[in-house]
Amino acid sequence: MDEEHSFRDSITTVNEKGGRNWLYPIKPKGSYYNKRKVVNAILLICLFIGPFIKVGGQPFFLFNFLERKFILFGVVFWPLDFSLFVLAMITAIVFVVLFTVIFGRIWCGWICPQTIFMEMVFRRIEYWIEGDSRKQKKLNNQQWGTEKIRKKGLKFFAFYLISFLIANVFLAYIIGSDALLEIITDHPKNHVNGLISIFIFSSIFYWVFAWFMEQVCIIACPYGRLQGVMIDKNTIVVAYDYIRGEKRGRLNRKEKERILGDCVDCNQCVEVCPTGIDIRNGTQLECINCTACMDVCDNVMEKTQFPKGLISYTSEKNIKNGETKIFNNRVKAYSLVLSLLVSLLVFFMFNRTAIDTTILRAKGQIYQEQELTVSNLYTFNLVNKTMFKAEVNFKILSHKGEIEYIGPKEIVVNQQDIYKGTMFIYLLTDQLSSVKQELTIGVYKGNELIEEVETNFLGPNKNY
């Protein structure tokens, strides 16, 4: 690779010997950082209260992989709705792709929980305990003594405490807030698995935020890896205006008129970068669009009395030709696909049955003959996806016959619940034309027919 692009041969967190290169970014300051603080504080509050909000007794969000129950914005997705859930996920992914094509990695800088926790929580605590970049470096290089033990100990305690809190919230999203509160308040011996899970999650979060840090974005995040295929010259990204900035060079106060570009080569944009890159080399996979370099460069521009915005949200095309074509062919194609997916999703959501019914002949049972009738035994499953209790009954639609429930005569399915039952179906013998009959059963909520379910009915062979 030529010298101009040699920075692409290595990553900033790995040194030439393959060891870890620890980064000590300076503390960002500026208007974008302040706006991010406000946005991130709101998002953190939403994240922490999310699993505790309930609608109709159900959590607003739940991702219970163990029981295959998912709740998004209060809408419950049962295993039977798996295709709908997958469609919702695909729609979300296409939305993120479309958003990225137009606005680049705004998600990473402003919304991603990893960035929010890393830059707005853990990094700020680190600045508070150990001081800014230079002091952190000095502390790490100094011998162990009272000051180092005190600061490192305090940092470990604070980091682990926050990791523990995150682990609890994370678990609440999976098992629900009620189950989490039970683990916390009940006797520990009744919840050994739950407590082990909390400990494991806390340790993983601690490891991520105290040790792995920016490498999540640089190495591990699949979204970051996909940037190369999603962004193009029209995408709005954090970019350095090389037309204005080059040729870079130190500011010479004695000069009457600056003959070089506006970049005074102060290196501040590199020193503030949490992933350690030099944005002046152009758009790079490591850039999480955190805006820290925009702020620091604006501060430098203010001091040097050059116009702000040498590093700004802009597109490559805008830097080069002063124009950005946002609604290009790629964006049009993604928008079309997204519109189709959203339409499909809305259609399926509105046509989703409120109560899903399965009626099956009981396993291993054949028919029983009475004087004038033949009976079959059935098991049935009712899944009530609504927020209301439902009184349900069955009627045979295709034949003359009767239903006898085993157990309660009234079937009441609680909201967001499953009801399992057993019943006999009796058909008059003269109704049976073959050994196996197709049977249609109507599912009624009160007097309203809500679904027709097909099953089969076995009878004697009349040829003998």
Ligand code: SF4
């Ligand atoms: S902060 Fe601005 S002026 Fe300083 S090196 Fe970076 S781009 Fe140049």
Ligand code: SF4
């Ligand atoms: S280059 Fe700028 S926007 Fe990108 S990660 Fe570094 S500081 Fe943040």
